[in-house]
Amino acid sequence: MKLISVQTATEQILACQFPTQSELLSLENAYGKILAEDLHADRDFPPFDRVSMDGIAIRYEDFKNGNTAFAIQEIQAAGDPQKTLTIPKGCLEVMTGAVLPLNTDTVIRYEDLEIINGFAEIKAEVTAAQNIHFKGMDKKAGERLIQAGKKINASHIAVAATLGKQSLKVIKAPKVALISSGDELVTIDKEPLPHQIRMSNMYAIAALLRKQGIPSTHIHIADNKVQTAEAIKKALSEYDILILSGGISMGKKDYIPEALEKNKVTKLFHKIAQKPGKPMWFGKTDKNLVFALPGNPVSTFLCTVRYVLPWFNQYFGQPAFTSQTAILTEDIRFRPQLTYFLQVKISYNESKVFATPVQHNGSGDFLSLSDADGFIELPESDEVLFPKGGSFPIHLF
Numbered sequence: 001m002k003l004i005s006v007q008t009a010t011e012q013i014l015a016c017q018f019p020t021q022s023e024l025l026s027l028e029n030a031y032g033k034i035l036a037e038d039l040h041a042d043r044d045f046p047p048f049d050r051v052s053m054d055g056i057a058i059r060y061e062d063f064k065n066g067n068t069a070f071a072i073q074e075i076q077a078a079g080d081p082q083k084t085l086t087i088p089k090g091c092l093e094v095m096t097g098a099v100l101p102l103n104t105d106t107v108i109r110y111e112d113l114e115i116i117n118g119f120a121e122i123k124a125e126v127t128a129a130q131n132i133h134f135k136g137m138d139k140k141a142g143e144r145l146i147q148a149g150k151k152i153n154a155s156h157i158a159v160a161a162t163l164g165k166q167s168l169k170v171i172k173a174p175k176v177a178l179i180s181s182g183d184e185l186v187t188i189d190k191e192p193l194p195h196q197i198r199m200s201n202m203y204a205i206a207a208l209l210r211k212q213g214i215p216s217t218h219i220h221i222a223d224n225k226v227q228t229a230e231a232i233k234k235a236l237s238e239y240d241i242l243i244l245s246g247g248i249s250m251g252k253k254d255y256i257p258e259a260l261e262k263n264k265v266t267k268l269f270h271k272i273a274q275k276p277g278k279p280m281w282f283g284k285t286d287k288n289l290v291f292a293l294p295g296n297p298v299s300t301f302l303c304t305v306r307y308v309l310p311w312f313n314q315y316f317g318q319p320a321f322t323s324q325t326a327i328l329t330e331d332i333r334f335r336p337q338l339t340y341f342l343q344v345k346i347s348y349n350e351s352k353v354f355a356t357p358v359q360h361n362g363s364g365d366f367l368s369l370s371d372a373d374g375f376i377e378l379p380e381s382d383e384v385l386f387p388k389g390g391s392f393p394i395h396l397f
């Protein structure tokens, strides 16, 4: 059977559009999500002429006319309603964050004056209108402050807070089921028997998804044909996206592809010209997408990074891939006609990114993955040698 290329597999996955939904989340929970509404200024920013230094506020005209000692009328503190300067050649002591008093137009810092017997004596040069953050100077009421589609970071949270938004409309993640299969797998709270291992793939996928703010639920299926078909039927009805790991190759108990097709999941492809992860299966129904990833832990991991996360990026309105590349630090020889996902460690030198291959024992050796920062993508070609110094796309974990 002809394997499809990494490029074609990517195109087929990204062509599967999914209607986006939104939800309201409290401000605290909106961090890291994608904003689904524009945020507008509810008032001018700043909302009043704001004193920006602790000191005194005067009428500049008085200073220009030669007055250097200003009688202190009272204090205008931050949080006080606006006061009015009434005494001639007088001033108010003003604090950072206070409203500029009426009849004043210039603020002089305490460092530039001396207070003697109720008079502020000015000791420095003064420029008209200094040390005032004028009303509406940053943004006018009604102006758009943040556009829908932004990934909400800490500074966006601060803006939302100042607008009085206690909740934000964000793009809602689809419901995701992570489905493991295999009678050799035990839960991580168990002591495995000699022929068993603890399940780890779902933890890896869940963590990769969590980085994008996507929650997921774990379901385990035993290696049983009937139970596999039933569990998949249930998952298809309860979840939008199914991410399966294992049971898709040629083993006598690899029941997943058959169970998917029995449940009317249309296969878009099975097997990609890549290493690792060759047996990957992908399909859809009217309302589901199904990523069935090869069970070998490195394959599951790299296929999640290379195919599943880009689909979610696109769903959230973000670029599917970054355009990052890295420079190989060693010659790599590789059998042609397959794209090779090579685990690497990253280093930086003079603003260049270098990728050094991480030694490993194939796609069952996921312990070596913890030494890697990502993988580079050596394209399918007739070449056997990828020489040191070549630049390749990199996918960081």
Ligand SMILES: Nc1nc2c(c(=O)[nH]1)N[C@H]1C(S)=C(S)[C@@H](COP(=O)(O)OP(=O)(O)OC[C@H]3O[C@@H](n4cnc5c(N)ncnc54)[C@H](O)[C@@H]3O)O[C@H]1N2
Binding pocket: 180, 181, 182, 184, 185, 197, 198, 199, 200, 201, 202, 245, 246, 247, 248, 249, 250, 251, 254, 276, 277, 278, 279, 293, 294, 295, 296, 297, 299, 363, 364
């Ligand atoms: N005759 C052939 N055999 C295999 C081929 C092939 O082309 N012809 N492909 C190999 C490749 S490549 C891969 S990758 C695997 C894919 O196998 P499956 O998707 O069927 O996965 P399983 O058989 O269920 O498991 C494979 C391996 O991974 C371990 N595993 C599975 N799930 C988990 C989990 N949740 N946590 C930790 N480890 C897991 C499982 O124990 C197996 O060791 O097939 C090759 N064989």
Ligand code: MOO
Binding pocket: 275, 276, 277, 278, 279, 294, 296, 298, 299, 363, 364
């Ligand atoms: O795809 Mo398999 O991952 O080469 O072991």
Ligand SMILES: [Mg+2]
Binding pocket: 246, 247, 248, 249, 250, 251, 254, 295
């Ligand atoms: Mg198998």
